Every structure is written in C-alpha cells, then in structure tokens.
Amino acid sequence: MKGRNKGVQARLLEKNPRALYVPCGAHSLNLMISDAATASIDATSYFGTVQKLYNLFSASPQRWAILKDYVTVALKTWSDTRWESRINSIEAVRYQASNIREALLKVREVSDPLTKVETQSLAEEVGSYRFIICTVIWYDILHIVNHVSKLLQSPKMQLDVAVDLLTKAKTSLTNYRIGFTSAQVSAKDMCEKMNVEAVLKEKRLRSTKRHFAYGAADEPIADAMKRLEIIFFNVVVDTTIQSLTDRFKTLSEVRDQFGVLVNFQKLDDQSLNNQCDKLCKTLTSGYGK
Known part of the structure; x- marks a missing residue:
C-alpha cells in the first residue's frame, strides 16, 4: 500500500503529486x-x-x-x-x-x-x-x-x-x-x-x-x-x-507540514511566516498551483 514505486501511494501521487501518505497508527x-x-x-x-x-x-x-x-x-x-x-x-x-x-x-x-x-x-x-x-x-x-x-x-x-x-x-x-x-x-x-x-x-x-x-x-x-x-x-x-x-x-513529518494550522496562535511572526511558506510548498505542484 505504501510503496513509493508501485504501491497505492505511487498511483495516487501520479494523479495528484500533492497527496500525502499518512500511515495507519x-x-x-x-x-x-x-x-x-x-x-x-x-x-x-x-x-x-x-x-x-x-x-x-x-x-x-x-x-x-x-x-x-x-x-x-x-x-x-x-x-x-x-x-x-x-x-x-x-x-x-x-x-x-x-x-x-x-x-x-x-x-x-x-x-x-x-x-x-x-x-x-x-x-x-x-x-x-x-x-x-x-x-x-x-x-x-x-x-x-x-x-x-x-x-x-x-x-x-x-x-x-x-x-x-x-x-x-x-x-x-x-x-x-x-x-x-x-x-x-x-x-x-x-x-x-x-x-x-x-x-x-x-x-x-x-x-x-x-x-x-x-x-x-x-x-x-x-x-x-x-x-x-x-x-x-x-x-x-x-x-x-x-x-x-x-x-x-x-x-x-506530515504533522510538521500542517503544524501551522494548529499552532498559529502560539507562533511569533517569523515562525508563522516560515511555517506558512512550508505549507505552501507542500500544497504546490507545478506552475505554482
């Protein structure tokens, strides 16, 4: 399921490169x-x-x-x-x-x-x-x-x-x-x-x-x-x-990428900007979309 080359994860990423794999805890x-x-x-x-x-x-x-x-x-x-x-x-x-x-x-x-x-x-x-x-x-x-x-x-x-x-x-x-x-x-x-x-x-x-x-x-x-x-x-x-x-x-890693959505009230301006940039890059795929 989680295979990066031939598994379901790889097939989903072909459809949407912004998809994130989250393992079942x-x-x-x-x-x-x-x-x-x-x-x-x-x-x-x-x-x-x-x-x-x-x-x-x-x-x-x-x-x-x-x-x-x-x-x-x-x-x-x-x-x-x-x-x-x-x-x-x-x-x-x-x-x-x-x-x-x-x-x-x-x-x-x-x-x-x-x-x-x-x-x-x-x-x-x-x-x-x-x-x-x-x-x-x-x-x-x-x-x-x-x-x-x-x-x-x-x-x-x-x-x-x-x-x-x-x-x-x-x-x-x-x-x-x-x-x-x-x-x-x-x-x-x-x-x-x-x-x-x-x-x-x-x-x-x-x-x-x-x-x-x-x-x-x-x-x-x-x-x-x-x-x-x-x-x-x-x-x-x-x-x-x-x-x-x-x-x-x-x-x-996934938690860190979306951490700003949970912790934004506790972050200073610099940390907030950094984490927003990080989330932006995570959700961007080609042509800035």
Missing part, C-alpha cells in the same frame, strides 16, 4: 510489536508457549472447565495481525501464573499419558523463573503499546495529538530500557507466590543457564540473567523503540 503499532517479537528467538518461543497453553485448555471442554475453576481472567487466542491484542493472554499469565500452573497440574491428573507429558512440561515452564521474567517484560511493553493503540483508533483523534501520544510512548519505552532489574524483582515475587522455591535456587538457575545457552552445548555461561538481559530484554526493547521511530517518522 494502529496498524503501525502492530507491525512494531511484530518486529520486536521476531527480533529474538526467546521472544518468539515465549509466545509459542503461551499459545500452547491456550491450545491445551481449549482443545477440551473438560480442560477449559478446569481452567475456569482456577482463574478469573481466562486465556485468549489472538490474531496474527493484531499483536497488541496479545496483552489479553499475557495479562492472564501475568497475574494468575500460580492459578494456571495449578490448573495444569489438575489437568495432568485426568489426562491420557501423551497429554500428561505435555501438561507436565507446560507446568514446569510456567513455574520457571525465565518464563515469569519474560511474562513481566512482555506485559509491561504491551501495556504501553495497547494504551496508545486504543487511543489512536478514536474517530476524533487529531494528527498532532497522535504524534504526541507516540512521543510519550517512545519516552516510556526508553525509560523502561533500564527496567530489567525491576522485572526480576516482580518475577521473584510471582515465583514466591507459587511456592516454587527451587526456581530461586542454584539448581533452577543452572537449568535456566542451559536453556539459554547457544553455540556449543558445553559452553559455560557465567551469568544466565545477564545473558537473558542481553539476548532477550535489550533486543526486544531496543527493536520496539527503533521500529516506533522508523514507522512513525512519516507521521511526524
């Missing part, structure tokens, strides 16, 4: 989260685990009934094209991880041997320190994005307000760039509520190290949490910030 946010989720193998694996949780419980009315007995906010499926909607399922895990794990253990008791193995594996994953940290991080990021996405979908949204919201979202994400330590604290609190003391002990830490090892199988890892911060947290947050900057650059 909500769609761009979806693409931004998609960029972040595919930038890290661990991020993709995390969403795969959450999807497995939903598939396991939704595959049987009996299992779904068990889940409903343990949680107040049920797991939900999502659309591949609406990444910000995944906060619905992440929220269920973020605040009910202990209940979901108990539901998994209950399902294990009434399942066939093959399902028992899958259920046990998911119960161990949901109770792992690594999974809980990823849950906290993804919930925090999606919470910021989802809030802005809902506001951008308002039919009364104005361009200058939209850019301001996106700027604030970028600031929030930039500030969150140092939030890995706080995510660890939140994850430890969640693990303690699940009474999974082993998660916080050296045995579980060694297991976490093996899980995040890459390259040679016997490669030593001095600090699993540091590696998690580098290959997951930093990658996801940095990609989100960079994608937001790149995808909404055009929106900011």
Whole structure:
C-alpha cells in the first residue's frame, strides 16, 4: 500500500503529486510489536508457549472447565495481525501464573499419558523463573503499546495529538530500557507466590543457564540473567523503540507540514511566516498551483 514505486501511494501521487501518505497508527503499532517479537528467538518461543497453553485448555471442554475453576481472567487466542491484542493472554499469565500452573497440574491428573507429558512440561515452564521474567517484560511493553493503540483508533483523534501520544510512548519505552532489574524483582515475587522455591535456587538457575545457552552445548555461561538481559530484554526493547521511530517518522513529518494550522496562535511572526511558506510548498505542484 505504501510503496513509493508501485504501491497505492505511487498511483495516487501520479494523479495528484500533492497527496500525502499518512500511515495507519494502529496498524503501525502492530507491525512494531511484530518486529520486536521476531527480533529474538526467546521472544518468539515465549509466545509459542503461551499459545500452547491456550491450545491445551481449549482443545477440551473438560480442560477449559478446569481452567475456569482456577482463574478469573481466562486465556485468549489472538490474531496474527493484531499483536497488541496479545496483552489479553499475557495479562492472564501475568497475574494468575500460580492459578494456571495449578490448573495444569489438575489437568495432568485426568489426562491420557501423551497429554500428561505435555501438561507436565507446560507446568514446569510456567513455574520457571525465565518464563515469569519474560511474562513481566512482555506485559509491561504491551501495556504501553495497547494504551496508545486504543487511543489512536478514536474517530476524533487529531494528527498532532497522535504524534504526541507516540512521543510519550517512545519516552516510556526508553525509560523502561533500564527496567530489567525491576522485572526480576516482580518475577521473584510471582515465583514466591507459587511456592516454587527451587526456581530461586542454584539448581533452577543452572537449568535456566542451559536453556539459554547457544553455540556449543558445553559452553559455560557465567551469568544466565545477564545473558537473558542481553539476548532477550535489550533486543526486544531496543527493536520496539527503533521500529516506533522508523514507522512513525512519516507521521511526524506530515504533522510538521500542517503544524501551522494548529499552532498559529502560539507562533511569533517569523515562525508563522516560515511555517506558512512550508505549507505552501507542500500544497504546490507545478506552475505554482
């Protein structure tokens, strides 16, 4: 659609060179989260685990009934094209991880041997320190994005307000760039509520190290949490910030071109003349028309 050479944008510009491309804000946010989720193998694996949780419980009315007995906010499926909607399922895990794990253990008791193995594996994953940290991080990021996405979908949204919201979202994400330590604290609190003391002990830490090892199988890892911060947290947050900057650059440019229509009462004479000239050039095409 936005292609400058062969897309709809190019065809419209052939008809009217003064047409301006304005990207859909909500769609761009979806693409931004998609960029972040595919930038890290661990991020993709995390969403795969959450999807497995939903598939396991939704595959049987009996299992779904068990889940409903343990949680107040049920797991939900999502659309591949609406990444910000995944906060619905992440929220269920973020605040009910202990209940979901108990539901998994209950399902294990009434399942066939093959399902028992899958259920046990998911119960161990949901109770792992690594999974809980990823849950906290993804919930925090999606919470910021989802809030802005809902506001951008308002039919009364104005361009200058939209850019301001996106700027604030970028600031929030930039500030969150140092939030890995706080995510660890939140994850430890969640693990303690699940009474999974082993998660916080050296045995579980060694297991976490093996899980995040890459390259040679016997490669030593001095600090699993540091590696998690580098290959997951930093990658996801940095990609989100960079994608937001790149995808909404055009929106900011359009806002600046028409800024005089919103801010003319606040501008001094020189700034007003400059911005009027800028808008004039934007709306001029051939022969000064």
